[in-house]
Amino acid sequence: MKPKAFDYLKVSSAEEALAALAQGGEDARIIAGGLSLMPMLNFRLAEPSVLIDISKIDSLNYIRETGGSVEIGAATRQADLMRWDGLERKLPLLHAACPYIGHYQTRAKGTVCGSLSHADPSSELPLCMAVLGGEVDLQSATGKRTLAADQFQTGMLSTAKQTGEMLVAARYPTAKSGEGYAFTEMAQRRGDFAIVALAAVVNANKIKLGIGGVADKPTVREWDVLEGDALDDALNEFAWDLGGYDDIHATARYRRELVRRLGRRVIEEAKSCRS
Amino acid sequence: MPQLSKDVRHTVTLTLNGDVVSGYAEPRMLLSDFLTHEIGITSCHVGCEHGVCGACTVLVDGTIMRACLTLAVQAEGTTVETSESLASDDNELSELQLAFKKHHGLQCGYCTPGILMSLTAYLKETPKPTEEELRDMLSGHLCRCTGYVGMVKAVLDYCENRTDG
Numbered sequence: 001m002k003p004k005a006f007d008y009l010k011v012s013s014a015e016e017a018l019a020a021l022a023q024g025g026e027d028a029r030i031i032a033g034g035l036s037l038m039p040m041l042n043f044r045l046a047e048p049s050v051l052i053d054i055s056k057i058d059s060l061n062y063i064r065e066t067g068g069s070v071e072i073g074a075a076t077r078q079a080d081l082m083r084w085d086g087l088e089r090k091l092p093l094l095h096a097a098c099p100y101i102g103h104y105q106t107r108a109k110g111t112v113c114g115s116l117s118h119a120d121p122s123s124e125l126p127l128c129m130a131v132l133g134g135e136v137d138l139q140s141a142t143g144k145r146t147l148a149a150d151q152f153q154t155g156m157l158s159t160a161k162q163t164g165e166m167l168v169a170a171r172y173p174t175a176k177s178g179e180g181y182a183f184t185e186m187a188q189r190r191g192d193f194a195i196v197a198l199a200a201v202v203n204a205n206k207i208k209l210g211i212g213g214v215a216d217k218p219t220v221r222e223w224d225v226l227e228g229d230a231l232d233d234a235l236n237e238f239a240w241d242l243g244g245y246d247d248i249h250a251t252a253r254y255r256r257e258l259v260r261r262l263g264r265r266v267i268e269e270a271k272s273c274r275s
Numbered sequence: 276m277p278q279l280s281k282d283v284r285h286t287v288t289l290t291l292n293g294d295v296v297s298g299y300a301e302p303r304m305l306l307s308d309f310l311t312h313e314i315g316i317t318s319c320h321v322g323c324e325h326g327v328c329g330a331c332t333v334l335v336d337g338t339i340m341r342a343c344l345t346l347a348v349q350a351e352g353t354t355v356e357t358s359e360s361l362a363s364d365d366n367e368l369s370e371l372q373l374a375f376k377k378h379h380g381l382q383c384g385y386c387t388p389g390i391l392m393s394l395t396a397y398l399k400e401t402p403k404p405t406e407e408e409l410r411d412m413l414s415g416h417l418c419r420c421t422g423y424v425g426m427v428k429a430v431l432d433y434c435e436n437r438t439d440g
Contacts, residue, residue: 001324005281008302008348012276020278038344039325042305050278051302053349103415105332105393108339190414 003041007050014074014139017054017166022141024050026163031055032075035102035110036118055111060168065090069134069171078107078115078125090174092273093132093199096183097124103191113167119153122194122213124185126153130218131199131210134172140164149218156216179203180274182266185213186258188249195250196258200270207267209235214244214255235263279348287347291316292360300347306340307331309347310357318358318388322417329416332389333357339396358388361395370439371395371430378429382420390416394430403434 011017021028027049031037034055040046054060060075063084070090072081078101081087081094088095101107101115101124115125116136128134129149136152138145138161152159161167175181185197197212202225210220221238223231239259244252279285284299291314298313310319310333322328324343331342334356361369368376371394381387390413397404397412404412409430413423 002305002308003303005301005303007278007281008346009278010276010349034344034346034349035326035341038341038346041303042324042343051346055349099411103329104397104412105329105339105341105415106326108396109341109344190411 001042003038004044004047006041006048008053009050010053010056013057014054014060014166014168017052017057018139018141018164020050020052021166022164024052028052030074030117030166032114033077033110034114035106036114036120054166065174066171069173071169071171072112074111074113074166074168076112078102078110078112081112082107091172092175093128093181093183093201094125094172096181097128097199100124100183100185100187100191100194100197106191113170116152116170117159117161117167119155119157119159119217120193121156121215121217122197124183124194124197124212127197127199127210127212127218128183129170129172131201131208131220132173134170136167136171137169138162138165139168140166144168150220153217175275176203177275180270180272182269182273184262184266184269186262193249196255196262198259198262198266200263200266202267202270202274204274207231207270209238209263209267211238211242211259211263214242214259231264231267232260235260238263285348287313287351289350289352290354292356298347302346302348304347305343306333306335306345306347306350306355307342309350310342310355313347316357316359320385320388322385327417328386328389329393330386330389332392332416334392334396337396339393356392356395358391361391370437371398371433374429374433375426378432379425380421380429381425386416386418390418390426398430398434404430406431 029048031051031053032055060073062073082098135148180202183199185194187194194213199210201208208222212218239256244255246252279302287300288297296314300309307319307321320330322330326341326344333342336353
């Protein structure tokens, strides 16, 4: 329960961080809040050679609107996002999802981009990014590229981020008029990892439902607007297609039932709050 | 800041409950271990060491943190508050601590320091939480003795009747 030895470097600019990443090679890791990485270190599931601490880089600590999206910097904490006064209006899905992210105590230090980088299949922030169709900026000492959510997260705890790259910013599309948003999840206790997490976006023509906690990454399905039995059938098919498994927290059957029941509920809620 | 080598014990200086203290830490040393073994305080309890149980919760520059998910070297130059800061210099318990005592908000006491530090930060932001809000916040701590009932009563009583601001 103690990390393996590593070097530590606190940097004061993104350039410095990228230079250190380039020098550190494949075993260098970025740390911001540490809420995902530190448990991995304590369990020795991650054994980096050097930790590069970006938590004090002011230029990476921001929330700003940029052409139809809200951009969040790599050092911005989940608690900062929750306190952002535009959250309910601009990102209603995240406004609904944020209270489910860990606990008050962990959101105080955990970052938005850290959660995205960690890529836990049951995490709320990657699920919201997947269902809204957001994107992330990956920067290295030699260049920058932008990846869509579904290209970025490749599986359980894995992303397309390559050696030398840092996730510098995440963009969540802002709410559009005529769309409704809703989020819910089932966990053993408030703040625990979700057994199933669900995020819905509904407009006049389409229903989009994202599911976390079942497959190895958030999975999104889109339908034309469905009602009644047709919606139940669609949810049932989606529940089976997710390929859930039994584990200590729940059976695959229970997970499918949650997708069917809560899926219906979250879609109805999103419909009812369409602006 | 230069890169701190993994093999070297580095000097870490921070302000702990108003006093400047120093100790040595390799980069991998957790803040919880540093406070306990290097500085010698007794309130930073280690339960799970992966951020779940909340027993090691402290304030670093006013922000609530799991000391087991923070490195000692990250706390260099910061201001750290632990539950030793709550009682007055002549060991008079704070009003919040007295409320815990009155309502049986603790039994074995292992989780209590972390919970008191969480409440210290939380009640500044939310001075009059509802019971539901309070229970939601307490979900970030594990207590295996009390069932949280006494704690909830203690905090609600404290928020209603406090005279300490």
